Amino acid sequence: MVQIMPLNDHWIFTKTNNPTYVFESIQDGQSVTLPHSWNDTDGQGGSEKYFRGQCWYQRILDISHEDLTKRIYLEIGAAGNMGHVYVNGNMAGESRCGYAMFRVPLTPYLKEGGNLITIMVDNGYDSTVFPLMADFTFYGGLYREMSLLVMDEVHFDLMDNGRDGVYLTQRKISPETFELDVHGQIVNESSVLKEGSLQIQVRDEAGKTVLEASSELALGNEAKFSIKSEVANPILWDGVDQPYLYTVEVSVLSEGQVCDSRIIAIGFRTVEATTEQGLLLNGKPVKINGVCRHQDFAGVGNAITKTHMDEDMALIREIGANSLRLAHYQHDDYFYSLCDRYGLLVWAEIPFISIPSTKDPENHNAEEQLEKLIKQAYNHCSIYCWGIQNEITIAVETEQTYKTIRKLEVLAKHLDPNRLTVQANINGVENNSIINSFTDLIGYNLYYGWYYGEIKDLQDRLDEFHRAQPKIPIIVSEYGVDTNPKYHSYTPQVQDYTEEYQLLFHQNALETFDKRTFVLGGYVWNMFDFGSANRNEGGETGKNLKGLVTIDRKIKKDAFYLYKAYWSKNPFVHLAGRRFVNRHQEHNDIVILSNLHHLKVYLNQTLITEINSREPMKIVKDVSLIAGENCVIVEGTDEYGVIHTEEIVLHHAAEIDRNYIHVKPEKEKNVVNWFEKFDLSNAETIELRDGYFSTFDTIEDLYSNEEAKAVFLKYFEHVTNNPFFEVTKDVISIEKMAQLTFYNIPPELIPVINKELNAIQK
Structure with missing residues (x-):
C-alpha cells in the first residue's frame, strides 16, 4: 500500500543563487517550513524591492535499506514559477507550470543513508512560461505542501500529469440513471507480468454501499482500465442547496493483496448553458452569484495553509455566493475539495493571460498547464467549466492568437468532453468577434465606471452583445473598483477609492444581472484584495484593492454586506458607513x-x-x-x-x-497631456504603402530600424519605462496602444505618426 509522508520540515532556504548547491550544502541559509514564499512581504508592497529570480531549497532525506526496495516519489504541491529538482547532484525532474502539482521519481537516484535533495525555484521572467504579464504578484517559492510517496511496485499511474491516476466520469443517461465510468492506468514497475484485479465500491454519505464492480487485469508495464456501471436514482449534487457527495473507493489487487487504492468524492449532476434560462444545474435555472478569488493572503503571499483556505471559504459562504472563478491559475486541490463539499460551482482556469509568447508562437506551456489543470482537478464535481484564456488580446489580436485559443479549446474537449469551456475577454473584443465562437461560454471583463465609461454603460454593453450574439451565453467574468476602506465621500465619484463608490458600482451591477435572463450572472473582481507588486494606487502599494474584503481578511467593506443582502438566506442587518465616522x-x-x-x-x-x-x-x-x-x-x-x-x-x-479624501499623486501636465506639443491640426489619413513601416507594426519591428525607432521615441519615450511596455513591445503595435486607455493616445495622432513611419522603407 502507498505511504504518504509529509516533507514540509527541515528545509534550508537561500536567495543566494549558486549552482554548486546542486551537489553542495547551502551555507548560511535560513531554516524554513513549507509552504514558503520569499515574496511574502515584498510582493504586497513591503519596504524591500520585489524580488524575482532563482532561489534554492535543500534538505537531507534519510533512506533505509528497506526503503530502497520500494518506489519513492516526491510530490511537490507547486513551485512558483519554475522548479528543478536534484537528488545527490543528479537532475531528477522539473516543472514549468508554477501553479500545478508535480512529481519526481526519486528511486533511481537514492542511496542508503542521507540523500541531498536540492530544489532550485525561479519566479523570474521566462518568455515561454505563463503568466508572462498580469496584474498580480508572481510569488516565488515552494508555496504548497510537499510529500514523499512510498509505493508498491504495482500502483496507479503517478506520472501522467494527473493526481490520482484514476478518473471518474459521471453522465446522465436516462431520467433516473447515471453512468459512472472509472478509468485510468496502473503501472507495474517490477518488470514481471502479474495477474491482478480492480475493485470499485461506491458509498453514500451514510456509508452504505450502493455499487460494487470489479475487473480482472493482466498487469504489464502499463495497464489501462475502464469500468462502466449504472447508478439508479442517485441523490444529486445540487449546488449550495444540496451538495451531496458519494465516495468512490478504487483498489488494485495483486496476489490477494491491495497494492494501491484511491478514495475519491463524487457528485452526480448535470450542467447546461442556455440564453433563454441561463445556467441549468440538474435542469433548474441558477443565476451565477459569483466571486473571483486569488489565493494569496497578507504576510504569507501564496504560501497559504488549510486554515487560510477554510477562512476564505467561510467568508465566501457568508455572503451567499453559489459560484467561484478561481483566477487566474490552478488553485490548491484542497480548495477545490471545499467547493465540492459546500456546493460552489467552479470556473477553473489557466494563466494564459494578457499576452501570448512570441518566442514560442505555439504557446506550448499554455497547453501543458491546461493538461495538468484538467487532469489534476478532473474528479472535482464542483468544476463546471474550464477557462482557457483571460484578456489574451490586451496587446495583440491576430490569427495566431485565434489559432492558440482554438487549440486550447480542442485540447480541453479532448481531455474532458463532458464539461463546458469558457474564456474571459477584455472589453475591447468586439461583440461580433470570431473569438466569441470558440468556446461554449463567453465571459467579458467589464469595468464601466472605473477604467472607462460610466457605471450605466454596463447595461448598454450587455444588451448590445445580446443583440449581436443572441445564441451565445454570456457571463460578466470580472467587474469591480479599487476601494480603500479609509476613504469616504458624500458625493462618491469614479477613481475616488471610497467605500461609497464601491457600493454604487456593485448595486448597479447586481440590478443589471438580475434584470437580464440572457446574462448567466457575474463574478465580482475580487472577493479579497490581493498582491500586485507593481501597483501604487488608492493609498496602498503592492496591492489590488478591488476586494470586498481586505487582503488580511480583517475588514469586510460595505459592499461585502451588499452582496450578503442580495444572496444570503441568513438574516442580518448592517449599517453602511461605520468607518465614515x-x-x-x-x-x-x-x-x-x-x-x-x-x-x-x-x-x-x-x-x-x-x-x-x-x-x-x-x-x-x-x-x-x-x-x-x-x-x-x-x-x-x-x-x-x-x-x-x-x-x-x-x-x-x-x-x-x-x-x-484620497489625494492622488500630482502628475506633470506634459505626461497627462503629452501629445499637446505635437501639431495635430493636419491629421489626415493616408493610404499606407506596403513595404514601409506603419502604426500596425509591432514596437519590436520599429526598434529594428533606427529611423522607425526614432519616430516611436519621438512620440512615446515617456512610456518606455513602464513594466507593461517592457513585456509587450514584441507583440504590441501603436494601433493597439491607442485602444488602451492608460496610454491616452488621441485618435488624430495616429495619421500624424503614419505620415512619418510610412516614409521609412523596411
Missing part, C-alpha cells in the same frame, strides 16, 4: 444593507422611522445629526420573530475630515 454635514443619508424586510431605525434612542421593503439596500434620507456623538441603531425582525440589531456611532464635526 466624522460627518461634516448636518443632514446624512443612513444606508442599511439587509435581507430583512421590516426594520426600525433609531437615532439617539429615538425611533425615527420604520421600513417595510424587500430592497437589499434601504436608505433613510436626510437624517439630522446633533453636534458631537450620534448613535444610530437598526433593528430587523426575521420570519421567526428574532430581532437582529446593528449599531454605529457618527460624529457630527464642524469641518470635513480630510483623512477621508
